[in-house]
Amino acid sequence: MEGTFIESAPMLKVSEMAENLIGSEILKIAAEINKKIEEGEKVYNFTVGDFDPTLFQIPEILKNEIAQAYLSDQTNYPPANGLLELREAISRYLHTRLGLEYNEDQILISSGARPLIYSIFKAVLDPNDKVIIPVPSWNNNHYAHLNYGSPVFIETDPEDNFLPTAEKLKSHIQDAKMITLCSPLNPTGTIFDRVQLTKICEMVIEENKKRGEYKKPIYMLFDQVYWNLIYGSNIHMDPVSLIPEMKNYTIFVDGISKSFAATGVRVGWGFGPLKVIQKMKAILGHIGAWAPKPEQTGLAKFFKYDDQIDAYLNNFKNQIHERLMTFHNGFQDLKEEGFKVDAIFPQSSIYLTVQLNLIGMKTPNGDRISNATDISRYLLKEGSIGIVPFYAFGASKNSTWFRISVGTCKLNDIEGFFSNLKEAIRKLS
Secondary structure, three states: OOOOOOOOHHHOOOOHHHHOOOOOHHHHHHHHHHHHHHOOOOOEEOOOOOOOOOOOOOOHHHHHHHHHHHHOOOOOOOOOOOOHHHHHHHHHHHHHHHOOOOOHHHEEEEOOHHHHHHHHHHHHOOOOOEEEEEEOOOOHHHHHHHOOOEEEEEEOOHHHOOOOOHHHHHOOOOOEEEEEEEOOOOOOOOOOOHHHHHHHHHHHHHHHHHHOOOOOOOEEEEEOOOOOOEOOOOOOOOHHHHOHHHHHOEEEEEEOOOOOOOOOOOOEEEEOOHHHHHHHHHHHHHHOOOOOHHHHHHHHHHOOOHHHHHHHHHHHHHHHHHHHHHHHHHHHHHHHOOOOEEEOOOOEOOEEEEEEOOOOOEOOOOOEOOOHHHHHHHHHHHHOEEOEEHHHHOOOOOOOEEEEEOOOOOHHHHHHHHHHHHHHHHOOO
16 A cells, blocks of 8 residues: 555564563463464353453442443552552552551552552663572563563572461572562462461561671562462461561552452552552552553542451452362362372462473374373363463473463352363373
8 A cells, every 4th residue: 555664574673572472371371271262162260360240340349430430530650659548458458458557658559460560670670780580470570571680580489378487488599689579379369378487587677787887688589469368377477467577568459459459440559668669659650550540549449448348358258268278178189080180279269289290192193192281281182271380380291280360260160170171191101
């Protein structure tokens, strides 16, 4: 067409960072699954850490308060660090629910947790600064790349619930500038116990005393987005409650996305040392990553309804836990039947950690399964099953561990999942 210029893609140059940025492994898996679904196939898709709104709705009061804020024309810019009434409400929420004392100036509101994590990396890391990333973990490798950090990946073990120990971290801490921790952990749904996290915090305190006040300390990014979804007698542990001195070095990430099935509502908050929070505010102010004002207004009002919050969480957790336990029990039944599978008992979140130890087996057409990618593709092809291998979260491609997400799971689909899984594994030799 006359006047149309077609770019010659091979000639285009972009930044080195962008050129080498790796796409999401989960999205790659999702693309294959969506193709099968579009072709009319029934797929048991438990990959995405999201909720089906027909199964899990946000709290009715929150929904109504957000709608009322729109009807009241609360549609102009919010403050860069978030509405004062929301930051005050979160300060109270942290005090009453977790016993953490942070004032409104130490809290930063954002459009979900992701901008907060990005701004933490940006605020505390200089180019080539060393950041310790236990794996499996969600996306920290990509945030390190985006911010020119130098990541050191520490592969964790099932015996430790896939959470790092002080012993594993000790040899890397001397010249590191940040440790990234998440509990409850995405992708595993496991949580730190008191001893495990205390030892890591003591190590951080000791290292920072050695550095003194004139050297940049080692900070801890602590992602606790799933802390409201903990089951049974398990208890959420955080660094500052265990060792108050960690308040100088811990930057928390939190939000409503998972606790209230509100992944699309996009309100998260970070809190931590005042100076770090102020610098994160400046970074996000330039990006414009604030949560919409009506959502902030509605959430500030919602947090006043303590009894309704408790009732919602109780019902929500029961429904999620029932799904997790049904999957767990199904895997234990298969294990007792002699199948090479296993599962870690559900502790928290919307995830179950399962093992499919199928490496070395042959498919019906004679192909040998050699890694987790092969397992994923085989299960999708032969069982119409979509789950996420731990290598998508930074673990080795030889890992035989996977994440099942139940936020989009109908209870009556679980029987079909196991029927397909059993048949697919029986075809292997």
